[in-house]
Amino acid sequence: MKKIKSINFKLFVFLGLITFFVSCTDDMNVSPKDDDDFTSEAFYKDPNSYKQFLAKIYAGLAVTGQTGPDGSADIQGIDEGFGQYFRGYWQLQELPTDEAMVSWGDPTLPELNNHTWNADNRFVKAFYARVFYQVGLANEFLRATTDEKLASRGVSDAIKAEVKTFRAEVRFLRALSYYHGIDLFGKVAFATDEDLVGSKPVEKDRAFVFDFLVKELNAIDADLKDSRTNEYGRVDKVAAKMLLAKLYLNAKVYIGVNKDTDALTALNAVIGSSYSIASVPYSNLFMADNDRTAVQSEIIFPIRFNGVNTKTWGGTTFIIHAATGGWNTEVGVDGGWYGLAARKEFASVFSDLSGATDKRAMFDAGSTSTLNITSVSDFFGNGGLKIKKFSNKTSAGANGSNLTHTDTDFPMFRLADAYLMYAELAANGVGSKTTARGYVNALRTRAGAAAIANDSDITADFVLDERARELYWEGHRRQDLIRANKFTGGAKLWQWKGNALNGASIDAKFNVYPIPQTELNTNSNLTQNTGY
């Protein structure tokens, strides 16, 4: 009897141990416990998740992580603020031109002022990473919202219909980033939603991507909302047309083929849409309340910022603070960063810097007499034209919701740009100069500048200057100069171009930025741009 009991005992212990170990082994299958973290399945259980993911991709242009202004960064290995999309884009499009220069000495930043950058440039690297982070998010959205995936999650028809529009918008955002990619880097790392996460992207040249983008933008037209029927901040058919027009307009640079006629068609669709030039003072387009209804009519696609809810160290927070010296209270911020100024050559596009004859000349009066910049950095206290175009004050004169982080949205696409693109086409012989003159004068009139009297005034040089007057510091200058063949070479000089006090010719290789060395190190499919 005792014997049997002890066998029972052993059996009991044995079975007990087996159960124990098996149940314990399951403890190693951990899952998120935090209220901000989800498995993929748990995330998509909530029908709001699709719009939250969509918001992330839009916000990818505005913020740098999951906490504003910093924290839980999207991009690792760089300073979080450097990796903000708009700041990166703005610096690469503006700093090497006559429109802007930065006074700070952060390593490799002055290289953008004087065209001495190389494949190690931190700001080039940061923007490259951000552009393709954005593409990666878009690809994942498209992978995660296929019809089969939606069906498998039992998503309602209403959500399915909504997601269809979201997908078109996400494809637009992906196209936008690829467009920025080919514009700044030439060839790009390329992957779509058909590629797997974890695989190394291939390299594609401008021609390939150009064709891809044209097809994409045409393909999504049907699914995008009609002009101005979407929520403000989200894109519609007109934004896609605008991007298409920009691609065609720059086709001679990107693929060596003149596509001005196609550009005109796309532009006419933009100009003929329900967007209109905002009948507000020019300055109101760049103020803390530039998302108010009166301004919205002109803004085809804004990047939205908010001092409380959409905070970043980049964006308009960067541009307003960095442009500001001791006059911070004038622009509604808590302190100037003493960084950005324009060069004296830019000043010459305005015949009068006071703003009296053209309200678009929004400069610090004290700086108009010290335009000379005598050193490549650390010049802010001594020279350069200080710009007050962007402000964190509302049109009523109140401060934005926060004095450190600004409310001011950034107009990525606005109708005035389309007007002047039309004018450029007209100057090149495509489209009507008379119509073009009307568009130019509409803008000049709003700014209180004298109207252009003759169609013959619509020349390529005039339009280039007019674009500078209307659109300075809006991230167009480098692209405009390249299209005009004035960025590299010696056709146009400005201070510190080519690292010479009064400017010097630079090599054509600077028409594109180098592929960051770190990208070459981590992906053997990629190759460096010529000359770097």
Added chain:
Amino acid sequence: MKTIYKKLLVLLLLLPASLLAQSSFSGVVVDAKSNQPIPGVNVVVKGAQQSVTTDFDGKFKLSKIKQGDAVVFSFVGYKGQTITYSNQTTVTVKLQEDENQLQEVVVQVGYGSVKKKDATGSVAVITAKDFNKGAITNTENLLNGRVAGVVVTQGGRPGDGAAIRIRGGASLGASNDPLVVIDGLPVNNGLSSINPNDIESFSILKDASATAIYGSRGSNGVVLIKTKKGTKQDGVKVSFNSLTTLNTVAKKVDVYSADEFRNIITTYVPSRVALLGTGNTDWQDAIYRNGITFSNDLSIRGNFLKVIPTRLSVGKTNIDGVLETSSFKRNTIALSMTPSFLDNHLKFEVNANYATEKNRYADEGAIGSAISFNPTYENFDPTSPFGGYKESFTLNSPNNYTVYGASNPVALLQQKDNQGKNTRVYGNIQTEYKLHFFEDIKAVANLGFDRNESTGTNITSANSRAGIYNAAKLGYNQNTWGNSTNTLLDGYLNYNKKFGKVKVDLTAGYSYQNFESESYYSTNTLLPLAEQKPDVVTSPGVNLQAYYSRLNLDLSDKYLLTVNFRRDGSSRFSELNRWGNFPGAAFAWKVSSEEFLKDSKTVSELKLRLGWGVTGQQDIPAAYDYFQRYNLSAGTSGATYQFGNQFYQLGRPEGYNANMKWEETTTVNAGIDFGLFKDKVTGSLDVYSKTSNDLIAYVPEGSLQNFRTAGFQNIGSLTSKGAELNINYKAIETANSSLNFNYNIAYNDIKIKDLGGLEFFQGSVGLDVYSQIHQERLAPNTFWLYEQVYDAAGKPVEGVYVDRNGDGQITSLDKHAFKKPNADITMGFMTNYNYKKWDFSMAWRTSLGNYIYDNVNASRSFLSQSISDNNVNAINNTTVDFDNTLFTQKRAESDYYVKDASWLKLDNITVGYLIEAPFNVQSSSLRLYSGVQNVMTISKYKGMDPEVFGGIDSTIYPRARMFLFGLNYNF
């Protein structure tokens, strides 16, 4: 089921009773001098087959013994003794130490212990006599410098834990901290809450043949801590220790005086001379003070109710740091009970610890501010709106300020009250049951628990510059809490038997450990509600499980073989990669047990060891990097996006690596343990080679490859080779005096062998500026900078670097590997001298071949944006290194800033005097001692302190020089 339970219970209770009924002879063997039990004593009945050995409490038991039998007790190092059995049921046998032989040292080896002389792996044991003397208020300091190859870097902040590196660590991206086990409980909450006077000994396992028993956690070595226990002796022993120290700043950063600063500004920033004040302030003097440490503890040891050996200790430590406002208060209670029942078949070890810590953290930004803040300012400015502290600001409109330049360092300290409270409860219950029906087997179960609860408040005055928000005075008030829990269940069986000349010791077991944590922060509660973003962060937890086994074979007390095998599972990896196998083996030959050396007068001990083992690593910050997750930004996170008029939370797919797997480290170790001239000289020499493969490293990931640009991957391998020597020399050993020297030296050469062709930057010294690199063929964190060009006078030429690749331009391809932060050679030296009632102790440490990136200078010794502030209304002071460079810009990427930081430190000198039987109390003693801690540092490095963990000196909390007085009173 219930009935089975009941029957089992009855069965279990009956078993011992029936066994007790048999006639037997039992007892305990103790050291005649110390009355401490001696484990492993051979107990043989003369002329019979019966023989046993005493257990770890010195207990033995013989059954079937006849009256008149002679029982022989023998043990190495002791004189044998014979007792004739005459119906005594229990005896206490006192063995006299054989003067010619060493006393046995027992080494904890994880899931058991062995005698030091039988250890097969590279292990070091540090007991009370080897501990550092002097101002010891934290546990790590006891062994700092005492063991070859164990580098302890202790911070200066009161209550700060120390970083321990054994043989330089084994990983790049995963943790390099050794596993710390307190009385069988692996802990990861640090040692700062432990009273160092509760420590009995450290056993440090260095090579993989020893650490493989801890498999997944053994790659960086293991520190096993044994705390003091109660005794079985009658009577109560009380011990009281008291320590008082005066803490002073040993060295300040060399900055310009007010007058020198006036010259600098007049010469280099003449446009801002108007900003010079009339004051004359040394801001470093203003922020440092003399601090006082009081540390007292009381412990009671005895045999509670005559069955439960118990030790209870209470400790209290108060430290006022040398930086104004910083302080640390710790209260500890430690209780240990080690009862045994059923004739020693059932033993318990209960360790229960409770500790509270109160920290007041100073704003250490003040240390940097004290270097930069304008020395021509006075501290107080009656017109200042910031509590009367001088600051640089502009009042734009009522309550709207723009501030610039460095902050007033005194205000930073005095206007901030950042306090943390920590309560930690930890301990374990270990049950050891020797099977009655099969005494060679014992079963051990160990249940452990470690819970830490903390709360914090961080308040910044509304009237301070630091409290400005949105240009207006607001102040700052944040609350935090956090808790972490670590639970452990360990169970193993041990089989120990001697078959003729072969002793077999087999252990096999299972271990389960779970880690959970949660934390909360309120953000600034003074903000409008809509802008606060309080969040509770819950960690997914980490779960580790393992099956382990070890076989020790001892042939004729000459040949020792240890074989380990452990299988580990970690929740950090997917089911596919979850389990790793970690084997280890070691062989030792006790040459001195051979006939030809047995009677040698020169060689008293000689043992050759050879070990091999594989250990694993999984300890990375990411808890579940292997599956895809989404993160949702909180509604108040400040990272939401507006469509129309509504803000939407952001749903982000997180980067992941489905293929994450174990990092594996293979170590080969060869060693000699020796004793010469009757062990007047003892020591050990080890050489080793370690290779870590499938390194878990945080590496850059190219664009479009993942939803991130850097993450953890298994990539490449790391090797390290080294040699270690420990020597102890008893120069004098007489009745009246003794002189002992202890010296250790370690050489370590660690290199990245393979990194999959990648390289990545480390050591951030500014926004996106890095000073170090991980690159193949280099030591980890090698400095990677431009080669500075110097002029004829030896001054660095600003911005001019050597075009190393000769392509006519300076690009990152011209950067070069220039020195490394980790030392080639580390040494420790201690001497103890006793003469009659006096004792004297002195400890030195040295570190050779380690370099520092001097970020104190690199980040501020230049004009633009430093001396001449970004804002035209401010100027800042800087270090005197500006004289050497006159840099106008920040030149952080110049190798000029890499400095030789080899050092020699005299850590402490103490002198003590012993009073026997003070106050006429028999068998009591009082020792009074005094000394200096952190006596001096010899180094070429001109900064505050060359001992900087990680090799980048960005201002550290200064390590205080302490003048100490203390007493130990035992009665």
